[in-house]
Amino acid sequence: MKIIKPTFVIESPIDGNQILQQIERAGRTAYKSEDKITPTSALTFAKMITQSGHFSVIEHYSVTVRVICDRGVSHEIVRHRLASYTQESTRYCNYTKGKFDAEIAVIAPCFWDAGDERYTVWKQAMAQCEQAYQQLIALGATPQEARSVLPNSLKTEMVMTMNLREWRVFFTMRTAAAAHPQMREIAQPLLREFRQRIPIIFDDITY
Numbered sequence: 001m002k003i004i005k006p007t008f009v010i011e012s013p014i015d016g017n018q019i020l021q022q023i024e025r026a027g028r029t030a031y032k033s034e035d036k037i038t039p040t041s042a043l044t045f046a047k048m049i050t051q052s053g054h055f056s057v058i059e060h061y062s063v064t065v066r067v068i069c070d071r072g073v074s075h076e077i078v079r080h081r082l083a084s085y086t087q088e089s090t091r092y093c094n095y096t097k098g099k100f101d102a103e104i105a106v107i108a109p110c111f112w113d114a115g116d117e118r119y120t121v122w123k124q125a126m127a128q129c130e131q132a133y134q135q136l137i138a139l140g141a142t143p144q145e146a147r148s149v150l151p152n153s154l155k156t157e158m159v160m161t162m163n164l165r166e167w168r169v170f171f172t173m174r175t176a177a178a179a180h181p182q183m184r185e186i187a188q189p190l191l192r193e194f195r196q197r198i199p200i201i202f203d204d205i206t207y
Contacts, residue, residue: 001103001104001105001106001126001127001130002101002103002104002105002106002155003105003106003107003108003123003126004068004105004106004107004108004155005107005108006067006068006069006070006073006107006182006185006186007067007068008065008066008067008068008186008189008190008193009065009066010063010064010065010190010193010194010197011064011065011066011159012062012063012064012065014063014197014198016197016198016199017042017199019061019164019198019201020042020043020045020046020198020199020200020201021042022060022061023042023045023046023049023057023058023060023061023164024037024041024042024045024046025037026057026060027045027049027054027057028045030057043199043200046058046199046200046201047200050200050201050203050204055165055168056165058163058164058165058168058201059163059164059165059166060163061163061164062161062162062163062164063161063162063164063167063194064159064160064161065159065160065161065190066157066158066159066160067157067158067159067160067186068107068155068156068157069107069155069156069158069182069186070106070107070152070153070154070155070156070182071090071150071151071152071153071154071156072152072153072180072182073107073180073182073183073186074087074156074158076174076180076183077158077160077170077174077183078158080162080166080169080170082162082163082165082166082169083160083161083162083166084160084161084162085158085159085160085161086158086159087156087157087158087159088156088157088158090143090144090147090150090154090156091143091144091147092143092144093143094137094143095133095143096133096134096137096138103130104126104129104130104133104150104154104155105154105155106126106151106153106154106155107153107154107155107182109122109153109182110181110182110185111181111182122153125151126151126153129149129150129151132149133146133147133149133150136149164198164201167194167202168201168202168205170187171187171190171191171194171202171205172205174186174187175187175188175191175205175207176207177207184207188207191205191207
């Protein structure tokens with residue numbers, strides 16, 4: 001059994017200034033003010049759009065991210081309906097095969113240290129789940145049958161694509177104090193990465 005940390009990779013090529021220019025070109029269509037576009041006007045326009053709450057304009061650009069997290073977190077992520085998802089399938093992935101090193105991978109809980117007795121109980125439970133899964137496969141169960149004993153902590157990999165407006169909704173909800181700790185573990189550093197790459201659009205989201 002492997003115990004790993006959650007990770008993400010932004011797969012879309014991102015040029016923040018180019019994105020804002022695309023948003024400006026789309027947004028100025030409403031006012032037919034394309035003649036006001038200058039080499040530096042996109043920043044001002046994007047700031048005006050976000051401050052005014054005209055977020056439909058930022059729907060014209062989407063970003064794809066690959067996320068590795070546990071399946072419990074993934075169930076929350078896919079509740080964001082204005083998005084596209086492709087996720088590792090426990091119906092078809094056989095974790096007893098060599099490409100998975102014949103073991104399951106689980107995401108370490110961020111809320112318990114490795115020396116904590118609760119962490120020890122969790123780790124024992126994960127090992128028992130793995131053993132049951134392997135026994136079921138050995139007895140002839142298919143992966144989609146054996147998956148019934150796999151835990152919420154099971155590592156999953158998913159590719160998610162959202163437009164910038166939905167990313168704003170995602171970050172507002174999933175970085176907040178009320179969000180699940182393992183969700184914040186992914187969402188907060190991802191928001192910081194978005195802010196670094198795309199000016200203005202996410203600057204007002206705090207946590």
